[in-house]
Structures are given as C-alpha cells and as structure tokens.
Amino acid sequence: MCIVELQKMRHDRTELYTRAIQPALWLLIFGETFSRIRAIPTGKVPYLDYLAPGILAQSALFIAIFYGIQIIWERDAGVLAKLLVTPTPRAALVTGKAFAAGVRSLAQAVAILVLSALLGVALTLNPLRWLGVVVIVMLGTAFFSCLSMTIAGLAMSRDRLMGIGQAITMPLFFGSNALYPVGLMPGWLQAISHVNPLSYEVDALRNLLIGTPGHLPLDLGVLVVAAIAGIAAASALLGRLVR
Amino acid sequence: MNGESGPADRHAIVCRGLRHAFGDKVAVDGVDLDVAEGEIFGLLGPNGAGKTTTIRLITTLLPARPGMVEVFGLDVARHRMAVRRAIGYLPQQLSADAALTGRENVGLFARLFDVPRRQRGERVEEVLAAVGLADAAERRAQTYSGGMIRRLELAQALVSAPRLLILDEPTIGLDPVARDGVWERIQEVRRATGMTVLVTTHYMDEADQHCGRIALMHRGRVQALGTPSELKSGLEPGATLEEVFRAYTGDRLDEPGDGFRDARRTRRTAGRLG
Numbered sequence: 001m002c003i004v005e006l007q008k009m010r011h012d013r014t015e016l017y018t019r020a021i022q023p024a025l026w027l028l029i030f031g032e033t034f035s036r037i038r039a040i041p042t043g044k045v046p047y048l049d050y051l052a053p054g055i056l057a058q059s060a061l062f063i064a065i066f067y068g069i070q071i072i073w074e075r076d077a078g079v080l081a082k083l084l085v086t087p088t089p090r091a092a093l094v095t096g097k098a099f100a101a102g103v104r105s106l107a108q109a110v111a112i113l114v115l116s117a118l119l120g121v122a123l124t125l126n127p128l129r130w131l132g133v134v135v136i137v138m139l140g141t142a143f144f145s146c147l148s149m150t151i152a153g154l155a156m157s158r159d160r161l162m163g164i165g166q167a168i169t170m171p172l173f174f175g176s177n178a179l180y181p182v183g184l185m186p187g188w189l190q191a192i193s194h195v196n197p198l199s200y201e202v203d204a205l206r207n208l209l210i211g212t213p214g215h216l217p218l219d220l221g222v223l224v225v226a227a228i229a230g231i232a233a234a235s236a237l238l239g240r241l242v243r
Numbered sequence: 244m245n246g247e248s249g250p251a252d253r254h255a256i257v258c259r260g261l262r263h264a265f266g267d268k269v270a271v272d273g274v275d276l277d278v279a280e281g282e283i284f285g286l287l288g289p290n291g292a293g294k295t296t297t298i299r300l301i302t303t304l305l306p307a308r309p310g311m312v313e314v315f316g317l318d319v320a321r322h323r324m325a326v327r328r329a330i331g332y333l334p335q336q337l338s339a340d341a342a343l344t345g346r347e348n349v350g351l352f353a354r355l356f357d358v359p360r361r362q363r364g365e366r367v368e369e370v371l372a373a374v375g376l377a378d379a380a381e382r383r384a385q386t387y388s389g390g391m392i393r394r395l396e397l398a399q400a401l402v403s404a405p406r407l408l409i410l411d412e413p414t415i416g417l418d419p420v421a422r423d424g425v426w427e428r429i430q431e432v433r434r435a436t437g438m439t440v441l442v443t444t445h446y447m448d449e450a451d452q453h454c455g456r457i458a459l460m461h462r463g464r465v466q467a468l469g470t471p472s473e474l475k476s477g478l479e480p481g482a483t484l485e486e487v488f489r490a491y492t493g494d495r496l497d498e499p500g501d502g503f504r505d506a507r508r509t510r511r512t513a514g515r516l517g
C-alpha cells in the first residue's frame with residue numbers, strides 16, 4: 001500500500017515543493033519577528049531554534065490532518081471498494097496510508113530543516129538523533145493521518161471532513177508547545193496541551209534537534225500508543241465508507 | 244478445486260432470501276439465486292433494480308446476514324476473508340488509479356492478494372498481455388482510453404486468478420469494438436481457467452450472446468430466470484431479449500404517467516419498420 005503512495009509521489013513532485021512554502025513563511029516571518037522582540041522567554045535557547053522543531057511538527061500536522069480527504073476521494077472513485085474486496089486486512093491498508101503520509105512529512109521536514117540551518121539554527125549533527133527525528137515525525141504523522149481517516153469514516157463526506165479538520169487544526173496547534181512553552185499558557189490550555197499528542201511530538205523533536213531537556217521515553221510511548229489507537233479506530237471505520 | 248465433494252460445492256454463489264435496505268429504501272428484497280460453477284451468469288434489470296446492491300452483498304462490501312449468501316459453500320457473513328480471496332471484482336465505476344502506470348495498477352492488486360513475490364512479476368505481465376495492454380503497461384492510466392481502462396481493471400481483477408469474477412457493467416460507456424474487446428478477453432480467460440462469471444449489463448445483445456443464464460431483476464426481486472432462449476421463447480416465439488426485458492420491467496413506466504411509455508413504444512415500432 002505504502003509503496004503505491006510512494007510511486008505516486010515519484011510521479012508528481014510539484015506538490016512537495018508548494019507544500020514547503022507555508023512552513024517556510026512561518027519560520028521566516030513569525031520566527032524572525034518574535035526573535036527580535038523577545039516576547040517569548042525560552043531561556044538560553046534563541047527563539048528561532050526553539051521554534052524550528054515546532055514548525056516541523058506543525059507542517060507534519062497540516063499534511064496529516066487532511067489526509068482523510070484522499071480516502072473519501074478513493075471512495076468516490078470506486079477505488080476503496082476494490083481495495084476492501086481484497087484479502088488485505090483493513091489495518092494493513094490504513095497503516096500503509098499512514099506510513100505514506102509519514103514519508104510525505106519527511107520530505108517536507110528535510111526542506112524545513114535545511115531552511116532552519118540556513119537561518120542559523122544550531123541543529124544536532126548526531127546521526128542517531130536524526131534517526132530519532134525520522135521515527136518521531138513518522139509516528140506523529142501516522143497518528144494525525146489516522147485521526148483524519150477516522151473523521152473521514154464518521155463524516156462520510158469531503159466537505160464535512162474539511163470543516164472538522166479546519167476546526168480542530170488550530171486548537172491542536174495553539175494548544176501545544178509548538179510556539180511557546182507550556183508554562184506561559186492559562187491553565188485550561190495547559191490541560192489541552194497535556195493530552196495533545198502534538199506536544200509530545202514537539203517535545204521529542206526539540207530534545208533531539210536542539211538538545212533542550214525533554215522526556216523522550218514518555219514522548220515516544222505516547223506517540224506509539226496514539227498511532228496504534230489511531231490505526232485501530234480508522235480501520236474499524238473504513239468499511240463504513242463504502243456502505 | 245474439489246469438484247466431487249458434494250452437490251452444494253458445485254455452486255459458485257447461492258443466495259437465499261437476500262435482502263438489504265438503505266434506511267427505508269429496500270434495494271434488494273428477497274433474492275434467491277444459484278450460480279453454477281463455470282457458467283457466465285447475467286444479472287439484468289432497469290436502473291435501480293438492485294443489481295449493484297446484490298453484488299455488494301456478495302462481495303462483502305455490505306453486511307449480509309448469515310444464511311443469505313454462500314460463495315463456494317462459504318457463508319459470506321462468516322468467512323469474509325476466504326470469500327474475498329476467491330473473488331475478482333470490477334465495480335460499476337471506472338476505478339483504476341489514474342496517477343499510476345498500467346503495470347503499477349496491476350502490481351498493486353497482485354500485492355494486495357498476496358500473490359507470492361516470485362510469481363508476482365510474471366503474473367502481472369501475463370494478465371496485462373491477456374487483456375492486450377502489454378505495450379501500454381508503462382504509460383500512466385490517465386492517458387488510457389475508456390476501453391483500455393476497463394481492460395486494465397479486468398487485469399486487476401484477474402491477477403489473483405479468482406475462481407469467481409464479478410463484473411458490474413464491464414462495458415459501460417464503451418464503443419462496440421471496445422465492448423467486443425472486453426468480452427473476448429473475458430471469454431478467453433474463462434475458457435482457459437473455468438472460472439465463474441457474474442456480470443451485469445444494460446446491453447441486451449451482450450447478455451444474449453455471452454450469458455449462459457440470465458436473471459431479470461426488478462424492484463429488488465428476481466422476476467424471471469433462465470437461458471436467453473428459454474426467456475425468449477417463454478414470452479412468445481421470435482421475441483428478442485429486449486422485449487422480454489420490457490415485458491418484465493415495463494411497469495415502472497406506469498409511475499410517472501404513460502407519456503414515456505408511449506414515446507418508447509412509438510420509437511420501437513418506428514425502429515422495426517425502419
């Protein structure tokens with residue numbers, strides 16, 4: 001399943017380039033501005049360094065959260081029905097899709113990290129940590145793409161999925177530690193942040209990339225559990241789409 | 244295949260009281276069918292008769308209740324995976340992946356059906372050649388004509404060497420030459436492998452020519468069943484299959500008023516005279 005998605009990506013690369021624009025703007029405009037006015041206390045770490053892993057996670061979130069549209073599109077095109085009549089388990093189909101979404105995120109992660117390095121962000125040079133980044137980005141994207149596919153299975157239509165996707169993206173993003181430390185948030189937002197897998201993804205990425213203190217085992221655990229739960233939920237609802 | 248293990252096994256499909264409703268709308272309303280192994284069985288009927296719904300129940304896409312459908316003796320409600328393994332399915336919609344090449348499209352289904360890795364390449368080339376697409380295999384499906392896409396989808400359905408091929412309007416929207424092309428491929432593969440074919444179509448000439456037996460569906464029920472010649476001679480000597488179709492399903496035209504029906508009749512008479 002995943003191989004197919006990769007074959008498609010090979011056929012169409014323009015999408016990858018255009019998708020890199022938005023996170024680039026975030027880094028350049030938001031990052032540069034807030035570095036200058038020093039509005040957000042990030043300790044000894046320059047704000048841009050602090051922000052880069054957050055933008056990385058954000059871009060992965062944006063790719064993943066609308067991934068379910070592809071499932072709806074496949075349903076409308078009759079492709080999904082054909083897939084579901086094969087003996088391949090639903091969970092394998094969903095995992096393949098989630099994995100493919102992860103690879104897309106990685107392609108974009110490369111672009112963001114190159115730009116960050118150019119802007120002077122002090123990124124790690126340790127290859128093991130880079131490997132860790134790959135794993136975390138894949139897991140995070142897998143979870144959010146499964147969330148999107150689950151919503152697709154409930155919403156049943158492209159428009160409703162778009163609506164729900166847009167409604168939850170901003171709370172997920174701002175209700176996380178991507179832009180600012182959790183300590184700055186009001187209590188209720190902190191609570192959101194604590195159950196938000198994005199926070200754990202950002203925490204892990206920050207820890208791996210720029211060496212801020214983090215909770216890597218906890219982050220990894222949360223993301224693994226979230227991804228598995230996401231796959232289970234999405235595969236349970238996949239059949240509903242073709243009824 | 245276990246041909247000798249009892250009479251029940253000689254049926255590819257057995258439906259008993261098959262029923263499905265979408266909300267209040269009863270789409271399939273008590274269908275009984277026996278499709279024998281190795282035959283080409285045609286499911287005919289007007290738009291909305293319930294043909295696609297019947298097929299989606301047989302292919303496990305819609306939930307059937309235990310006892311309603313058996314495929315090769317396996318209850319569809321209980322043995323979904325085994326049933327899926329036995330079936331090659333071509334949906335009513337054109338559904339090849341336009342972004343992939345012909346070969347990638349077929350290769351995908353070879354993987355999804357667990358065709359062993361070593362045989363995979365060979366199987367894919369074999370079915371691509373069987374549907375006459377070997378030369379176009381490297382091109383993306385978006386450059387294919389309608390007839391080529393349908394043949395590509397046929398290759399996708401055949402790559403797992405299914406014992407039962409289910410085709411929902413395989414020749415929809417195709418020109419007469421392309422239609423013949425699709426049917427020739429189906430017939431060739433069937434002669435070579437002895438697989439069973441369940442097919443729906445709105446083309447009476449195709450059904451007449453290619454189907455061993457036909458069920459005429461209307462309003463979710465089977466209204467008539469038999470070989471094309473039985474159905475024709477059952478109506479009146481010299482009748483065409485189209486006339487049989489109209490005789491069993493014509494009543495739907497009473498609903499909106501008789502204007503339509505009259506127009507159709509006149510056209511038919513005109514056609515005969517001209």
Ligand SMILES: Nc1ncnc2c1ncn2[C@@H]1O[C@H](COP(=O)(O)OP(=O)(O)OP(=O)(O)O)[C@@H](O)[C@H]1O
Binds near residue numbers: 265289
């Ligand atoms: N997903 C669905 N939701 C609600 N109603 C449906 C759905 N699918 C089919 N129906 C209804 O069920 C009835 C049977 O539809 P079906 O698609 O089985 O007909 P068909 O014989 O295949 O027709 P056609 O020749 O047009 O393909 C129709 O009245 C249709 O409107």
Ligand SMILES: [Mg+2]
Binds near residue numbers: 294295296335411
């Ligand atoms: Mg139909």
